[in-house]
Amino acid sequence: MNLHMEDAMVKVGIIGLGTMGRQHAEAYRQMPDVQLSVVYDHHMDRAEAFAQEFGATVAHDLSEFLKGCEIVDICTPTYRHTEYALPAIQAGKAVVCEKPLARTLQECEQIVEAVRRHNALFMPAHVLRFFPEYRHAHQMVKAGALGAVAAVRMRRGGDFPLTKSDWYADFEKSGGIIMDLIIHDLDWVRWTLGEVERVYAKALTFRNLEHLDYTLVMLRLRNGAIAHIEGTWCDPGGFRVSFEICGDAGMLEYDSQQMVALRVARRAEAGQAGGVEVPESPAVENPYYLELRHFIDCYRTGQQPEITVEDGMEAVRLTLAAIESVRTGTVIRL
Structure with missing residues (x-):
């Protein structure tokens, strides 16, 4: 992350291309300084159609996905959040994750610990x-x-x-x-x-x-x-x-x-x-635009999001x- 490159496009990748993935993609499309660069979904036909609609690249595995973005946006079903959040944090990515933070308290604790250990920028997407x-x-x-x-x-x-x-x-x-x-x-x-x-x-x-x-x-x-x-x-x-x-x-x-x-x-x-x-x-x-715009602004400025990873865990x-x-x-x- 280069805090001085205010005019640079921020590259976002979305994992999980169902209802929430589409909601988030539509919000990013309204941001002139954000590029939806890569998408990933277990349903390859859905990923291909989604990528074509939003001008993104389809990743065929998580490693390829992580190489294609700066910010990881997790919109999968709840029980898969930890599976993607932990590798994204470890890879040094900024992460916004749909609510609930995870399915179990143990998984939430793993995410919280990873965020603290890697000093990661992370926000649970409590859009309400x-x-x-x-x-x-x-x-x-x-x-x-x-x-x-x-x-x-x-x-x-x-x-x-x-x-x-x-x-x-x-x-x-x-x-x-x-x-x-x-x-x-x-x-x-x-x-x-x-x-x-x-x-x-x-x-x-x-x-x-x-x-x-x-x-x-x-x-x-x-x-x-x-x-x-x-x-x-x-x-x-x-x-x-x-x-x-x-x-x-x-x-x-x-x-x-x-x-x-x-x-x-x-x-x-x-x-x-x-x-x-x-x-x-x-x-x-x-x-959804306001929520994601807030996270993009935090990424650009280095400020912490107003919703913390601990807030996500306490809600769970x-x-x-x-x-x-x-x-x-x-x-x-x-």
């Missing part, structure tokens, strides 16, 4: 932090706009995700709805409100229902706040997310199905009339605690 509504809500909470936050309710989901290999339906590969889907919200809660003390969860994950999953996860945070996160892969009506954040100075609401997406109701000061609802709608920019730790609670029917203390 770059969605404008969630980012704005985070900033408002941190600024004290809602006062002391007491309760959070979050909901995320739609229909069951189907792929050619159907890997989402294999719990050992995907971690089910808790690890794959609501890890977004678990990470957001920890980012915004701090560390979690206790976890209790229920889910359909182990009921042997084909292409259906649902969970409700309850968290007690160290600061005393309570959060409950609902995730569904049972809703054929389309993907939807929502949240409510309640503090002693007001409440913040968001529902992706409402036209006015973000609503803020502030409590009046003592002696004044009731709070007035003030609609706020942050400008919508592509979160929360999902595993929730899964353990589902399996055992008990409260898990962290």
Whole structure:
């Protein structure tokens, strides 16, 4: 990496060319200083078509792939993240890796240790932090706009995700709805409100229902706040997310199905009339572009990404605690 070559093209390679690989490639295509130079996928026909569409070279093995790029972007299914992250880090590449960081805590620890040992530039791609509504809500909470936050309710989901290999339906590969889907919200809660003390969860994950999953996860945070996160892969009506954040100075609401997406109701000061609802709608920019642009800028400047490899590991730790609670029917203390 040459920090002084600000006008040089940055060469990026993508491993895994499914839905997320395409999402990332489309984002890079909008960056005039980035070249998608090489791609790699186990399905060679998909890799050839993808490379032709985006003007990239197809690598036939990992060694060839690593020689063709400066930044490695891992978009494979979760259970293969470590398989590609470790060689990329050891090869001295900057790495951005889709969430979850890895399938097991042991694998996460291996990645964290490798990042530290090689002083690697690494970012887990927790894209929810770059969605404008969630980012704005985070900033408002941190600024004290809602006062002391007491309760959070979050909901995320739609229909069951189907792929050619159907890997989402294999719990050992995907971690089910808790690890794959609501890890977004678990990470957001920890980012915004701090560390979690206790976890209790229920889910359909182990009921042997084909292409259906649902969970409700309850968290007690160290600061005393309570959060409950609902995730569904049972809703054929389309993907939807929502949240409510309640503090002693007001409440913040968001529902992706409402036209006015973000609503803020502030409590009046003592002696004044009731709070007035003030609609706020942050400008919508592509979160995947914002996330990857941030990482490219960090690569150019040598700054550390705002999402650390440790953040990625802690998000996985929360999902595993929730899964353990589902399996055992008990409260898990962290």
